[in-house]
Amino acid sequence: MKKIVTEVIPLNFWKYSTPKTVFPIASKVIPMAFLFAVILCVAGIYVGFFVAPTDFQQGEVYRIIFIHVPSAWMSMFIYIIIVFWSLMGLIFNTRLSFMMAQSLAPTGAVMTVIALWTGALWGKPTWGTWWVWDARLTSELILLFLYIGYIVLGASIDDIRRSDRTSAILALIGAVNIPIIYFSVEWWSTLHQGASISLTAAPKMAASMFLGLCLMSLSFWMYTIGAAFYRLRIVILKREKSSTWLREFEGAP
Amino acid sequence: MKPRQKRFVLILIASCLLVVASVIVKNVFNDNLVFFYSPTEIVSGDVPQKKKLIRVGGMVVRDSVVRHQDNTTVSFIVSDNVNAIKVHYEGILPDLFREGKGVVAQGKLDQHGDFMASQVLAKHDENYMPPEVADLLERSKDQKILGD
Numbered sequence: 001m002k003k004i005v006t007e008v009i010p011l012n013f014w015k016y017s018t019p020k021t022v023f024p025i026a027s028k029v030i031p032m033a034f035l036f037a038v039i040l041c042v043a044g045i046y047v048g049f050f051v052a053p054t055d056f057q058q059g060e061v062y063r064i065i066f067i068h069v070p071s072a073w074m075s076m077f078i079y080i081i082i083v084f085w086s087l088m089g090l091i092f093n094t095r096l097s098f099m100m101a102q103s104l105a106p107t108g109a110v111m112t113v114i115a116l117w118t119g120a121l122w123g124k125p126t127w128g129t130w131w132v133w134d135a136r137l138t139s140e141l142i143l144l145f146l147y148i149g150y151i152v153l154g155a156s157i158d159d160i161r162r163s164d165r166t167s168a169i170l171a172l173i174g175a176v177n178i179p180i181i182y183f184s185v186e187w188w189s190t191l192h193q194g195a196s197i198s199l200t201a202a203p204k205m206a207a208s209m210f211l212g213l214c215l216m217s218l219s220f221w222m223y224t225i226g227a228a229f230y231r232l233r234i235v236i237l238k239r240e241k242s243s244t245w246l247r248e249f250e251g252a253p
Numbered sequence: 254m255k256p257r258q259k260r261f262v263l264i265l266i267a268s269c270l271l272v273v274a275s276v277i278v279k280n281v282f283n284d285n286l287v288f289f290y291s292p293t294e295i296v297s298g299d300v301p302q303k304k305k306l307i308r309v310g311g312m313v314v315r316d317s318v319v320r321h322q323d324n325t326t327v328s329f330i331v332s333d334n335v336n337a338i339k340v341h342y343e344g345i346l347p348d349l350f351r352e353g354k355g356v357v358a359q360g361k362l363d364q365h366g367d368f369m370a371s372q373v374l375a376k377h378d379e380n381y382m383p384p385e386v387a388d389l390l391e392r393s394k395d396q397k398i399l400g401d
Binding site for chain 2: 053054055056057058062065087090091092093125126127128129132133134135172173176180184187188189190191193194195196204205206209
Protein backbone atom coordinates (compact mmCIF):
# COMPACT_ATOMS: atom_id res chain seq x y z
CA MET A 1 0.00 0.00 0.00
CA LYS A 2 2.71 2.41 0.94
CA LYS A 3 4.37 2.06 -2.42
CA ILE A 4 1.22 3.11 -4.28
CA VAL A 5 0.95 6.31 -2.27
CA THR A 6 4.46 7.40 -3.17
CA GLU A 7 3.75 6.73 -6.82
CA VAL A 8 0.55 8.76 -6.86
CA ILE A 9 2.43 11.95 -5.97
CA PRO A 10 5.12 12.31 -8.62
CA LEU A 11 5.82 16.02 -8.07
CA ASN A 12 8.47 16.50 -5.44
CA PHE A 13 7.70 19.76 -3.66
CA TRP A 14 11.11 19.88 -2.02
CA LYS A 15 12.83 19.93 -5.36
CA TYR A 16 12.05 23.65 -5.57
CA SER A 17 13.55 24.40 -2.20
CA THR A 18 17.16 24.24 -3.32
CA PRO A 19 19.14 27.05 -4.95
CA LYS A 20 20.28 24.64 -7.64
CA THR A 21 16.81 24.23 -9.16
CA VAL A 22 15.62 27.78 -8.56
CA PHE A 23 18.67 29.55 -10.01
CA PRO A 24 17.94 28.69 -13.68
CA ILE A 25 14.21 29.36 -13.17
CA ALA A 26 15.00 32.82 -11.78
CA SER A 27 17.24 33.53 -14.76
CA LYS A 28 14.33 32.82 -17.10
CA VAL A 29 11.74 34.75 -15.09
CA ILE A 30 13.72 38.00 -14.67
CA PRO A 31 13.60 39.33 -18.29
CA MET A 32 9.94 38.33 -18.70
CA ALA A 33 8.91 40.00 -15.45
CA PHE A 34 10.69 43.26 -16.34
CA LEU A 35 9.21 43.22 -19.84
CA PHE A 36 5.66 42.83 -18.48
CA ALA A 37 6.38 45.50 -15.87
CA VAL A 38 7.27 48.03 -18.59
CA ILE A 39 4.29 47.13 -20.82
CA LEU A 40 1.81 47.31 -17.94
CA CYS A 41 3.36 50.54 -16.65
CA VAL A 42 3.02 52.24 -20.05
CA ALA A 43 -0.59 51.04 -20.33
CA GLY A 44 -1.35 52.07 -16.75
CA ILE A 45 0.14 55.55 -17.14
CA TYR A 46 -1.76 56.00 -20.41
CA VAL A 47 -5.08 55.05 -18.80
CA GLY A 48 -4.28 57.00 -15.64
CA PHE A 49 -3.22 60.23 -17.27
CA PHE A 50 -5.16 60.33 -20.56
CA VAL A 51 -8.26 58.14 -20.19
CA ALA A 52 -9.28 58.51 -16.53
CA PRO A 53 -11.43 61.60 -15.89
CA THR A 54 -10.59 64.53 -13.66
CA ASP A 55 -11.77 64.18 -10.08
CA PHE A 56 -14.78 66.32 -9.13
CA GLN A 57 -13.08 67.70 -6.06
CA GLN A 58 -9.33 67.41 -6.29
CA GLY A 59 -8.91 68.15 -9.99
CA GLU A 60 -5.77 66.70 -11.54
CA VAL A 61 -3.82 66.26 -8.31
CA TYR A 62 -5.58 62.99 -7.58
CA ARG A 63 -3.60 61.27 -10.37
CA ILE A 64 -0.79 60.70 -7.87
CA ILE A 65 -3.04 57.84 -6.73
CA PHE A 66 -1.84 55.76 -9.69
CA ILE A 67 1.61 55.58 -8.09
CA HIS A 68 0.76 56.10 -4.45
CA VAL A 69 -1.78 53.31 -3.94
CA PRO A 70 0.07 50.52 -5.85
CA SER A 71 3.32 51.31 -4.01
CA ALA A 72 1.54 51.42 -0.64
CA TRP A 73 -0.12 48.05 -1.37
CA MET A 74 3.19 46.53 -2.43
CA SER A 75 4.98 47.90 0.65
CA MET A 76 2.56 45.94 2.86
CA PHE A 77 2.27 42.89 0.63
CA ILE A 78 6.04 42.42 0.25
CA TYR A 79 6.34 42.46 4.03
CA ILE A 80 3.72 39.69 4.28
CA ILE A 81 5.71 37.58 1.80
CA ILE A 82 8.89 38.21 3.81
CA VAL A 83 7.06 37.00 6.93
CA PHE A 84 5.91 33.91 5.02
CA TRP A 85 9.44 33.02 3.86
CA SER A 86 10.87 33.75 7.31
CA LEU A 87 8.34 31.33 8.84
CA MET A 88 9.17 28.68 6.24
CA GLY A 89 12.85 29.14 6.88
CA LEU A 90 12.52 28.92 10.65
CA ILE A 91 10.28 25.85 10.59
CA PHE A 92 11.76 23.81 7.74
CA ASN A 93 15.33 25.09 7.96
CA THR A 94 15.48 25.75 4.24
CA ARG A 95 18.31 28.04 3.16
CA LEU A 96 16.47 29.27 0.12
CA SER A 97 13.53 30.65 2.15
CA PHE A 98 15.79 33.10 3.96
CA MET A 99 17.40 34.07 0.67
CA MET A 100 13.95 34.80 -0.79
CA ALA A 101 13.03 36.95 2.20
CA GLN A 102 16.27 38.92 1.97
CA SER A 103 15.92 39.43 -1.76
CA LEU A 104 12.52 41.03 -1.28
CA ALA A 105 13.40 43.47 1.51
CA PRO A 106 15.12 46.28 -0.48
CA THR A 107 12.22 46.41 -2.96
CA GLY A 108 9.80 46.62 -0.04
CA ALA A 109 11.76 49.50 1.43
CA VAL A 110 11.75 51.31 -1.93
CA MET A 111 7.97 50.84 -2.24
CA THR A 112 7.49 52.27 1.26
CA VAL A 113 9.60 55.33 0.40
CA ILE A 114 7.61 55.87 -2.82
CA ALA A 115 4.32 55.57 -0.91
CA LEU A 116 5.42 58.07 1.77
CA TRP A 117 6.92 60.45 -0.77
CA THR A 118 3.96 60.54 -3.16
CA GLY A 119 1.65 60.78 -0.15
CA ALA A 120 3.46 63.92 0.99
CA LEU A 121 3.31 65.41 -2.52
CA TRP A 122 -0.43 64.74 -2.54
CA GLY A 123 -1.02 65.88 1.02
CA LYS A 124 0.35 69.39 0.55
CA PRO A 125 -2.17 70.52 -2.10
CA THR A 126 -5.15 68.54 -0.76
CA TRP A 127 -4.89 68.50 3.03
CA GLY A 128 -2.70 71.56 3.30
CA THR A 129 0.29 69.84 4.89
CA TRP A 130 3.16 67.55 3.84
CA TRP A 131 3.00 65.42 6.93
CA VAL A 132 0.83 64.76 9.97
CA TRP A 133 1.40 62.29 12.76
CA ASP A 134 -1.83 60.40 12.27
CA ALA A 135 -2.06 56.62 12.72
CA ARG A 136 -1.87 55.69 9.02
CA LEU A 137 1.14 57.85 8.17
CA THR A 138 3.01 56.99 11.36
CA SER A 139 2.53 53.22 11.00
CA GLU A 140 3.69 53.36 7.38
CA LEU A 141 6.82 55.22 8.54
CA ILE A 142 7.39 52.47 11.12
CA LEU A 143 7.18 49.96 8.25
CA LEU A 144 10.07 51.77 6.56
CA PHE A 145 12.11 51.55 9.77
CA LEU A 146 11.27 47.83 10.00
CA TYR A 147 12.53 47.23 6.47
CA ILE A 148 15.73 49.15 7.19
CA GLY A 149 16.18 47.35 10.50
CA TYR A 150 15.65 43.98 8.83
CA ILE A 151 18.23 44.71 6.13
CA VAL A 152 20.79 46.18 8.55
CA LEU A 153 20.41 43.41 11.13
CA GLY A 154 20.85 40.72 8.48
CA ALA A 155 23.95 42.43 7.12
CA SER A 156 25.55 43.04 10.51
CA ILE A 157 25.86 39.38 11.55
CA ASP A 158 28.68 37.53 9.81
CA ASP A 159 27.55 33.99 10.52
CA ILE A 160 24.99 33.30 7.78
CA ARG A 161 22.82 30.86 9.76
CA ARG A 162 22.59 33.18 12.75
CA SER A 163 22.04 36.21 10.54
CA ASP A 164 19.18 34.43 8.72
CA ARG A 165 17.43 33.35 11.91
CA THR A 166 17.84 36.64 13.78
CA SER A 167 16.54 38.79 10.95
CA ALA A 168 13.67 36.33 10.36
CA ILE A 169 12.56 36.73 13.97
CA LEU A 170 12.65 40.52 13.60
CA ALA A 171 10.47 40.18 10.49
CA LEU A 172 7.96 38.06 12.43
CA ILE A 173 7.73 40.56 15.29
CA GLY A 174 7.27 43.42 12.84
CA ALA A 175 4.31 41.62 11.25
CA VAL A 176 2.10 43.18 13.95
CA ASN A 177 2.47 46.48 12.12
CA ILE A 178 0.78 45.31 8.90
CA PRO A 179 -2.80 45.04 10.22
CA ILE A 180 -2.20 48.29 12.10
CA ILE A 181 -1.37 50.07 8.84
CA TYR A 182 -4.28 48.53 6.99
CA PHE A 183 -6.98 49.06 9.61
CA SER A 184 -5.65 52.32 11.10
CA VAL A 185 -8.15 54.34 9.07
CA GLU A 186 -11.02 52.29 10.53
CA TRP A 187 -9.86 51.89 14.11
CA TRP A 188 -8.95 55.51 14.80
CA SER A 189 -9.99 58.84 13.41
CA THR A 190 -7.21 59.73 11.03
CA LEU A 191 -6.64 62.52 8.54
CA HIS A 192 -5.99 59.87 5.91
CA GLN A 193 -9.19 58.81 4.16
CA GLY A 194 -10.58 55.27 4.29
CA ALA A 195 -9.99 52.65 1.62
CA SER A 196 -11.56 53.38 -1.76
CA ILE A 197 -11.03 49.79 -2.84
CA SER A 198 -11.64 46.69 -0.74
CA LEU A 199 -12.42 43.05 -1.34
CA THR A 200 -15.88 43.33 0.19
CA ALA A 201 -17.30 46.38 -1.57
CA ALA A 202 -17.48 47.94 -5.01
CA PRO A 203 -14.65 50.43 -5.67
CA LYS A 204 -15.62 53.97 -4.74
CA MET A 205 -14.19 55.43 -7.92
CA ALA A 206 -14.89 55.69 -11.65
CA ALA A 207 -14.28 52.49 -13.68
CA SER A 208 -11.43 53.93 -15.79
CA MET A 209 -9.67 55.18 -12.63
CA PHE A 210 -9.96 51.67 -11.22
CA LEU A 211 -8.60 50.16 -14.44
CA GLY A 212 -5.57 52.46 -14.34
CA LEU A 213 -4.98 51.50 -10.73
CA CYS A 214 -5.17 47.78 -11.56
CA LEU A 215 -2.71 48.10 -14.46
CA MET A 216 -0.23 50.05 -12.35
CA SER A 217 -0.56 47.54 -9.50
CA LEU A 218 0.13 44.61 -11.85
CA SER A 219 3.13 46.50 -13.21
CA PHE A 220 4.48 46.99 -9.68
CA TRP A 221 3.91 43.27 -9.04
CA MET A 222 5.93 42.34 -12.11
CA TYR A 223 8.69 44.77 -11.17
CA THR A 224 8.83 43.28 -7.68
CA ILE A 225 9.07 39.72 -9.04
CA GLY A 226 11.83 40.72 -11.45
CA ALA A 227 13.80 42.71 -8.88
CA ALA A 228 13.47 40.02 -6.19
CA PHE A 229 14.64 37.21 -8.48
CA TYR A 230 17.47 39.40 -9.75
CA ARG A 231 18.64 39.92 -6.18
CA LEU A 232 18.08 36.24 -5.36
CA ARG A 233 20.49 35.27 -8.12
CA ILE A 234 23.15 37.54 -6.65
CA VAL A 235 22.57 36.13 -3.15
CA ILE A 236 22.83 32.56 -4.47
CA LEU A 237 26.02 33.37 -6.40
CA LYS A 238 27.54 34.86 -3.25
CA ARG A 239 26.58 32.10 -0.86
CA GLU A 240 27.10 29.08 -3.10
CA LYS A 241 30.27 30.25 -4.79
CA SER A 242 32.19 27.18 -3.66
CA SER A 243 29.51 24.62 -4.56
CA THR A 244 30.01 22.15 -7.39
CA TRP A 245 26.59 22.62 -9.01
CA LEU A 246 27.29 26.30 -9.62
CA ARG A 247 30.66 25.57 -11.21
CA GLU A 248 29.03 22.96 -13.41
CA PHE A 249 26.23 25.37 -14.27
CA GLU A 250 28.60 28.13 -15.23
CA GLY A 251 30.91 25.76 -17.06
CA ALA A 252 28.04 24.41 -19.16
CA PRO A 253 27.92 25.79 -22.72
CA MET B 254 7.94 15.27 18.22
CA LYS B 255 10.26 15.92 15.36
CA PRO B 256 12.46 19.02 15.69
CA ARG B 257 10.53 20.56 12.81
CA GLN B 258 7.20 20.20 14.62
CA LYS B 259 8.77 21.46 17.82
CA ARG B 260 9.93 24.61 16.09
CA PHE B 261 6.49 25.05 14.57
CA VAL B 262 4.79 24.83 17.99
CA LEU B 263 7.33 27.22 19.53
CA ILE B 264 6.79 29.79 16.81
CA LEU B 265 3.03 29.37 17.14
CA ILE B 266 3.15 30.02 20.88
CA ALA B 267 5.47 33.01 20.42
CA SER B 268 3.19 34.46 17.75
CA CYS B 269 0.13 34.08 19.99
CA LEU B 270 1.92 35.90 22.82
CA LEU B 271 2.92 38.64 20.41
CA VAL B 272 -0.67 39.07 19.21
CA VAL B 273 -1.98 39.24 22.78
CA ALA B 274 0.69 41.80 23.69
CA SER B 275 -0.12 43.98 20.71
CA VAL B 276 -3.87 43.87 21.37
CA ILE B 277 -3.20 45.09 24.92
CA VAL B 278 -0.90 47.85 23.64
CA LYS B 279 -3.50 48.86 21.07
CA ASN B 280 -6.20 49.19 23.71
CA VAL B 281 -3.95 51.16 26.04
CA PHE B 282 -2.87 53.59 23.35
CA ASN B 283 -6.29 53.93 21.75
CA ASP B 284 -6.89 57.41 23.19
CA ASN B 285 -3.53 58.74 22.09
CA LEU B 286 -3.86 57.41 18.57
CA VAL B 287 -6.91 59.51 17.84
CA PHE B 288 -5.92 62.24 15.44
CA PHE B 289 -8.93 64.46 16.13
CA TYR B 290 -11.99 64.69 18.37
CA SER B 291 -15.55 65.23 17.24
CA PRO B 292 -17.44 68.37 18.36
CA THR B 293 -19.58 66.14 20.61
CA GLU B 294 -16.52 64.86 22.47
CA ILE B 295 -15.27 68.41 22.97
CA VAL B 296 -18.63 69.85 24.05
CA SER B 297 -19.23 67.03 26.54
CA GLY B 298 -15.71 67.43 27.96
CA ASP B 299 -14.44 63.96 27.06
CA VAL B 300 -11.20 65.47 25.80
CA PRO B 301 -8.26 65.24 28.22
CA GLN B 302 -7.80 68.68 29.77
CA LYS B 303 -4.05 68.43 30.05
CA LYS B 304 -3.63 68.59 26.30
CA LYS B 305 -2.64 72.10 25.26
CA LEU B 306 -3.41 71.69 21.59
CA ILE B 307 -6.33 69.63 20.40
CA ARG B 308 -7.79 68.89 17.03
CA VAL B 309 -11.45 68.97 16.13
CA GLY B 310 -12.77 67.21 13.06
CA GLY B 311 -16.13 67.22 11.32
CA MET B 312 -18.11 68.71 8.48
CA VAL B 313 -18.07 72.40 7.65
CA VAL B 314 -21.71 73.45 7.99
CA ARG B 315 -23.11 74.89 4.77
CA ASP B 316 -23.36 78.71 4.64
CA SER B 317 -21.51 79.01 7.94
CA VAL B 318 -18.23 80.35 6.54
CA VAL B 319 -17.76 84.03 7.35
CA ARG B 320 -14.78 85.97 6.04
CA HIS B 321 -13.95 89.03 8.09
CA GLN B 322 -13.09 92.42 6.68
CA ASP B 323 -9.32 92.00 6.85
CA ASN B 324 -9.87 88.94 4.63
CA THR B 325 -7.39 86.73 6.49
CA THR B 326 -9.58 85.87 9.45
CA VAL B 327 -12.29 83.38 8.76
CA SER B 328 -14.79 81.62 10.97
CA PHE B 329 -16.97 78.62 10.32
CA ILE B 330 -18.98 75.99 12.18
CA VAL B 331 -17.77 72.38 12.40
CA SER B 332 -20.45 69.81 13.07
CA ASP B 333 -20.77 66.06 13.49
CA ASN B 334 -24.56 66.27 12.97
CA VAL B 335 -25.09 66.12 16.76
CA ASN B 336 -23.11 69.01 18.14
CA ALA B 337 -21.37 71.93 16.52
CA ILE B 338 -18.48 74.16 17.44
CA LYS B 339 -17.47 77.55 16.08
CA VAL B 340 -13.94 77.77 14.72
CA HIS B 341 -11.92 80.97 14.18
CA TYR B 342 -8.86 80.84 12.00
CA GLU B 343 -6.36 83.33 10.70
CA GLY B 344 -4.43 82.18 7.67
CA ILE B 345 -4.75 80.52 4.30
CA LEU B 346 -7.27 77.71 3.97
CA PRO B 347 -6.31 74.60 1.95
CA ASP B 348 -7.67 74.31 -1.59
CA LEU B 349 -10.02 71.50 -0.68
CA PHE B 350 -11.67 73.41 2.15
CA ARG B 351 -15.37 73.38 1.17
CA GLU B 352 -18.68 73.86 2.87
CA GLY B 353 -20.29 70.49 3.48
CA LYS B 354 -16.92 68.70 3.39
CA GLY B 355 -14.61 67.31 6.05
CA VAL B 356 -12.12 69.45 7.93
CA VAL B 357 -9.65 69.03 10.80
CA ALA B 358 -8.66 72.13 12.80
CA GLN B 359 -5.85 72.27 15.36
CA GLY B 360 -5.87 74.79 18.18
CA LYS B 361 -7.51 75.39 21.55
CA LEU B 362 -10.79 76.42 23.10
CA ASP B 363 -11.23 79.98 24.33
CA GLN B 364 -13.32 80.98 27.37
CA HIS B 365 -16.51 81.26 25.28
CA GLY B 366 -16.20 77.70 24.07
CA ASP B 367 -15.13 78.81 20.60
CA PHE B 368 -12.23 77.05 18.94
CA MET B 369 -9.21 79.18 18.03
CA ALA B 370 -7.43 77.27 15.27
CA SER B 371 -3.77 77.65 14.41
CA GLN B 372 -3.94 75.17 11.52
CA VAL B 373 -6.79 73.99 9.31
CA LEU B 374 -6.50 70.84 7.20
CA ALA B 375 -8.98 69.54 4.66
CA LYS B 376 -10.06 65.94 5.23
CA HIS B 377 -10.65 64.14 1.99
CA ASP B 378 -13.07 61.23 1.65
CA GLU B 379 -12.52 57.98 -0.25
CA ASN B 380 -14.80 58.79 -3.19
CA TYR B 381 -13.27 59.57 -6.55
CA MET B 382 -15.46 60.45 -9.52
CA PRO B 383 -15.59 62.66 -12.60
CA PRO B 384 -17.30 66.08 -12.18
CA GLU B 385 -20.27 65.06 -14.38
CA VAL B 386 -21.10 62.14 -12.10
CA ALA B 387 -20.79 64.35 -9.03
CA ASP B 388 -23.23 66.81 -10.65
CA LEU B 389 -25.70 64.02 -11.37
CA LEU B 390 -25.46 62.74 -7.80
CA GLU B 391 -25.99 66.24 -6.44
CA ARG B 392 -29.01 66.78 -8.68
CA SER B 393 -30.65 63.46 -7.80
CA LYS B 394 -30.10 64.25 -4.13
CA ASP B 395 -31.81 67.63 -4.55
CA GLN B 396 -34.74 66.02 -6.37
CA LYS B 397 -35.09 63.50 -3.61
CA ILE B 398 -35.26 66.28 -1.03
CA LEU B 399 -37.86 68.10 -3.15
CA GLY B 400 -39.83 64.88 -3.59
CA ASP B 401 -39.86 64.30 0.15
